[in-house]
Structure formats: C-alpha cells, structure tokens
Amino acid sequence: MSKRSDTRRWLDRHRNDPYVRAAQADNYRSRAVYKLAEVDERDGLLAGKRCIVDLGAAPGGWSQYCRRVRPSARVLALDRLSMAAIEGVEFLEADFAEQPGLDALLAALDGQGVDLVLSDMAPNLSGIKVSDQAGVMQLAELALDLCGQVLERGGDLLIKVFQGEGFDALLADMRARFDRVAVRKPKASRDASREMYLVGRGWRT
Secondary structure (H helix, E strand, O other): HHHHHHHHHHHHHHOOOHHHHHHHHHOOOOOOOHHHHHHHHHHOOOOOOOOEEEEEEOOOOOHHHHHHOOOEEEEEEOOOOOOOOOEEEEEEEOOOOOOHHHHHHHHHHOOOOOEEEEOOOOOOOOHHHHHHHHHHHHOOOHHHHHHHHEEEEEEEEEEEEEOOOOHHHHHHHHHOOOOOOOOOOOOOOOOOEEEEEEEEEEEEE
C-alpha cells in the first residue's frame, strides 16, 4: 500500500474519530484530553490538587483540562516543543530529561510542593516495537524519578506506559512508592494502541 493511501486512511479515521469531534466541540487542543478526563472521573485524580506539573504537555489538552477542573490550582506545563499560551498555565519550553530542563522546572517551583505529576509523554515512534517500548518506558521511569524531587507526601502520579518489556518492573517500583497503584486503559485510547496508564495514589517516599 502506498504512503499516500496510508495517509488518506489515517485522515479518514481521524475525521471520523468521535473524540476528535468532541475535542473540537469542547474547544480542547487534542483528543488526548478525554483520557485524562476518564481517569479523573473514575479516580478523582484532580480533587483538591493545589499544584500540578504536566510533563510533555504540548499541544496542551491536559493542561487545559486541569485549568477547567481545578481553576484554583497552579498548573506548570513543560515540553521541549513550543506550545501556544493557555490562560492561567505556566509553560516552560524545556526537556526535563536533561539537567537544564530539570533545573528550570525546580527553579520555577522554587520549593513549592507538587501534589500531582502528569505525563502523557511518548518518544517519536519509529514503528520498531522494541525501540519504541524502551523509549516509552524510559520516559515513564524519568517521570517516576522526578516524583522523588518534587512530589509531596500523599501526592499522585499519572503516567503513560506501553504493555511489554519493563512494564512489570515499573509497576512493582510504583507499588513500592505509592499506597495504591491502578492500571487504566481509557476508552479514548485507541484499541490498536498498546498504551496504558498507571495511576499512583499516595506518594510515600
């Protein structure tokens, strides 16, 4: 099948995607917002949150949702890609996986504790399963490591993962650090996608 045919099929699926249409109707920047919304509705993830860090935030759908649901919370979004401004959201164009990006994030927080870390990050997928799996899990591990520096005791974490190599080890690591850990596959996550989300509640280390 030609590349043009593949592109046309993707565009047709994208236009017919109910979550794409919903995002347009609700004035959200991406369909991914409904993944967070479903987890939040099921787990009450944003309830009572005062400071939220959104990693890999561009194009900004998750940060938009946080502002709408928790307008009193500080929302600090970070991405190595540029992102159009969202009212009430602080944005850092930086890569937290690199030391300068991490330093910029810590400087912006200026000692303020975080009670929710979000990460919908994924590397640029190559189509090579082993390589893509390793890349996604590395980002998830970095997000978990960040919790050790910024997350307050009792805080929460939501991260994207792929089922496969490294998943069980990461799940065990999270269970050692949080009071409760759940695995979620939101309806907005496409059936063909291997992505899942881990929810850690009650940071204790």
